Every structure is written in structure tokens, then in C-alpha cells.
Amino acid sequence: MKLPYQFKEAVRNTVMAVLDATEKVTGRREPMTPPRRLNNVGSASRFRSDFNAIGKELLGYLINDGGLKPDDRVLDVGCGVGRMAIAMNSYLTSGTYDGFDIVKQSIDYCQKAITPVRPSFRFKHADIYSSEYNAQGTIRPADFRFPYRDGAFTFVFLTSVFTHMQRPELETYLAEISRVLAPGGRVFATYFLLNPVSLAAIAADRNSEKFPFLTDKGRVQHQFNVDAAVAFEEDYIADLYPTRGMRVTQIKYGSWTGEKTNAGYQDALVAVKD
Numbered sequence: 001m002k003l004p005y006q007f008k009e010a011v012r013n014t015v016m017a018v019l020d021a022t023e024k025v026t027g028r029r030e031p032m033t034p035p036r037r038l039n040n041v042g043s044a045s046r047f048r049s050d051f052n053a054i055g056k057e058l059l060g061y062l063i064n065d066g067g068l069k070p071d072d073r074v075l076d077v078g079c080g081v082g083r084m085a086i087a088m089n090s091y092l093t094s095g096t097y098d099g100f101d102i103v104k105q106s107i108d109y110c111q112k113a114i115t116p117v118r119p120s121f122r123f124k125h126a127d128i129y130s131s132e133y134n135a136q137g138t139i140r141p142a143d144f145r146f147p148y149r150d151g152a153f154t155f156v157f158l159t160s161v162f163t164h165m166q167r168p169e170l171e172t173y174l175a176e177i178s179r180v181l182a183p184g185g186r187v188f189a190t191y192f193l194l195n196p197v198s199l200a201a202i203a204a205d206r207n208s209e210k211f212p213f214l215t216d217k218g219r220v221q222h223q224f225n226v227d228a229a230v231a232f233e234e235d236y237i238a239d240l241y242p243t244r245g246m247r248v249t250q251i252k253y254g255s256w257t258g259e260k261t262n263a264g265y266q267d268a269l270v271a272v273k274d
Helices: 005-026 043-047 051-064 083-088 104-113 167-180 196-203 234-243
Strands: 073-077 096-101 121-125 153-158 181-191 213-215 218-220 230-233 246-252 267-273
Touching (some): 051 083, 073 083, 083 096, 096 104, 153 167, 167 181, 167 234, 167 246, 230 234
Parallel strands (some): 073 096, 096 121, 153 181
Antiparallel strands (some): 181 267, 246 267
């Protein structure tokens, strides 16, 4: 018998509460690391001690593939509860970090736990609507303007953000990224890209993401919760960057298609502002 979603969530929350209480008593949680109940980045991360490990792994991709430097002025779009801010704390020796997210309790935690320790790491809440993460949001994603000045950053990154957006907001976000990037600045973003290899894997049922429903320039995983997981046509994405004043320099394909790779789970695209 299949258990109701609400029951499974109640069990998860109970388990996380017990684990959080145990770590608090034993002092096992690393400095700045949030309690499990606040971590909404993948169910596996909520149960295993992989929050910091994944942050360090992603930091490696940003450095080795994205060209992140210790003195960069960094913007983390969709910063969540601070996983990448914590990972970057010892790396950005002379750089700065700004992050924004649509989940208010995540930003509240970062402002309380991270900024007092590292004042050059700043966090803002953006009350943007998302059917997956912020169903009560008051701002339409396609209307959102990043709360930063033109050319403020030398490095912008997004991990698992464009995989929860539709075409209009994706195009708005890329325009805003270009606006806040200084000339020569770099952007690192992850996607589910639809190309001959990934489409063949979907057709042969070799991968974990199926994307059965067509949408504008892509596909979605769930018909009635379209932001849950979104894939875009690779040609559309690659052609879109130049229209926003950015040049694609690298695409690395992730393991979501079932292919062996030295990249992460999602596909990663790196571009430079001309």
C-alpha cells in the first residue's frame, strides 16, 4: 500500500527533528551549518551528512570549470540556506558574496548564522512566486529585477534554479544576470538540457528524469506542478545567451542522462559577458 504524502512528510520531519536535537546536544553540527529541517535542497541531503560535502563538490566545479577566483564579487542566485556561502567562506579571501532566495526562512537563517561571522557575505529575500518553493509569492518571476546595481559582480552562479523555471522567467533572469555582471564577468548555471543524447536516454528509459510533458522550448516532469523539474532544448539555451550579451564558453554534461561523467548530476553551462 502506498503511504499518503502527508504521512511521509510527517515521518521525515520527525526524523529530522530528532537528528537536529541530537546534533545540538552533542555539538556535532559544523559551524554555520543549518539544521536539517531547513534544508530543502533534495531529500537525500536532508537525511545524510552531505550538506557540506555537496557544497565543497560544487565549489570545485565553480573553480575548475567556472573560473571562480578568491577575489571575485560573487552573486548566488537561489542561495537557499547558505550551502555555497559556507563552502566559499574560506575560499573568497578578498572577494565578496551576495545571495538571494525566495524562501524567507532560509534567508533569515543565513542573516543570523553567516553574516555576523562574515560581514561581506550578504543575503536578501525575494518574494517570488514558485509553484514548487513559494506558492504564496507576490512577485511574478518574469517581472523580477535583481536588487543590485549594473556591473556589480564578476561571477554569478545558479545551481538547480533554471531547472525550476519556465521560458519567460528564464529569459528575464538571463537578462538580469547580464545587467549585474561586469564586462568579462562569468556565469555558471546548471540545466537539464535536451539534446540527441538526453532525448535518446529518455526514450530508452535509461535516465532518472523523464520529462513527459511538452512546454515552451522544453519539457516538464509534472503536468500540474510545472516548476518541479524543467528541461530546455540545448540549442535554444545556447542561442539565447548571445542575445543577452554573453558568450557560451563551455558546456559539461551531467549524469542525469545515465551517462558516465566527471561533472555533477545536472548539465553545467559557463558563459562570459562580452
